[in-house]
Amino acid sequence: MKELARPPLDFIVIGAIKAATTWLQVQLQHHPQAFMPDIEPHFFSRDHGNGWEWYRGLFPDHKETRVLWGEKTADYLANPQAAARIAAAYPDIKLVVQFRNPVDRAYSDYKMLFRRGHVSGDVASYLDARQAEMPRFLDNGLYAHHLDRWFDEFDRRQMLVFLFEDVKRDPQATLVQTCQHLGIAPHYDGDLAARSQNDSSERFLPLPIRRALAPLKPIAKPLRGHSLFERTRGLFAREIDYPPLDDDLRSRLQDFYHADIQALERLIGRDLSHWLQPAAHSNAA
Template sequence: MSQAYPGQADWHPSFIIIGAVKAATTWALEQLQVNPALYMPDPEPHYFSSEFDRGEDYYRAYFEAQVGSGRMLGEKSADYLAHPDAPQRIANMLPHARLVVQFRNPVERAYSDYKMLYRRGTVKEGPEAYLASLDNPQPRFLNDGLYAQHMRRWLDHFPTDQIHAFLYDDVKAQPKATVEAISHHIGVDPVFDIGQSRKKANNASERFLPLPVRKVLAPLKSTIAPLRGHPLFESTRGFFAREIAYPPLSPQLRLRLRDFYAEDVEQLGKLLGRDLSAWLRDEPRDAQNSRGEREHSKVA
């Protein structure tokens, strides 16, 4: 059960996963949902970012049915990290909330974010149209990876011991230890589901249903969600799913992105007390994962 603080309503979440987008936040959500001591809604509320104008009743609706259940309440909205107003808004309502933030190589994150909107049909041109500078129709691709810049905003409103940070690389190298560290930070005994971890890894393919089919099924997303993992559902999906041919990230653009992020990566490394220089080098991902870095970081 979460600790009660003055001014904290019984439906207020005690912890929030704040991002970053495309950095394994869904993996963290699904691992924490396995824990019977916790409740986290499947949809991202986005209350402290894009949905703030909908008012407090909108946010309460995500949690009020769980009041009295004895479960600790939390949520995940991956866009909070980069949103300029989210830190102040959360601090105003939930000043004691435990925050969880994860980071991914910003070059890989930017391209992954681009690919997500490309397969949705939101963007149609190649990466050069969106990743060469911030002056483009989707500045989030670049802006969301300026992690140190964003973290300074959060540190203006929250003490360091309320923020737990880890890397996308940690999820791949040490998934169980990652879940344990998050759980200890938010104040519950850890539960790790190796099957859930493997299922997520197996589903992280580049095969998707055709865009027109995905648009038709979009309103049924919550209805379909429980069917995921069922052999019949997966075999049917696999029959229709196709690998998407994404416009490639050229070596020249990759180098330009490294230059763009170099100073911010250095500053983030100082905040976390970790060597992140491998993010800016040509190095196999396994080598990056095996570097002698501190396993799990508090923002320092």
């Protein structure tokens, strides 16, 4: 490995997918003492073959001593190789991991791929362990199984763990705790925190239009938030009618995750019994 090609990384947000990792990324990107790329690099998971020069190119040419560099890739947590790859390159790095009720997480992940047109409307074919076609939805919620692998590579003091519910209940305290873990001054933007990130209740353009306009996303990004752009988009955007997660399938999902949830309780010292309660309907954004 070329030492000059490797970025001097200080922290990584490793997941889980659909557990408010984008919310944390946006908050830290607005922190004056932190830098994070806009994209999820996936460098220690699926895109490791891109090489260190590519990864280094995601960061500025020079690093100010007062600024920490980090990145967020939500699939690192569940990737079987990411922990060992990160430990080999950055053994002392600080990590942040976020957990969400795995049933809600799986359904939210399904909804994200549904609105992108990657999965069909047959929810059970993806979320019922007896017939699941894509391991991603179920496997990514086996948090204790994945966390064991990270604890094999890193000292537990290097990792900050919090829950999706912590963000919902007290986003400011959660961000302050994150800043303390990273060793930077607390910095909280209330207006920024109030905005939804990757919220499935958002209004979207119809899928054919989104696909047709996909090449123009870099051009349109600076225009988002401008009144004329948003008014024009609002003429066509609609809420998506997602296939529902019925009580029977939710109950089977809870059974699937039951043992792993109990193991996670022991690993992180948090009471997660509310994740195992009878179905309390959730929008699972």
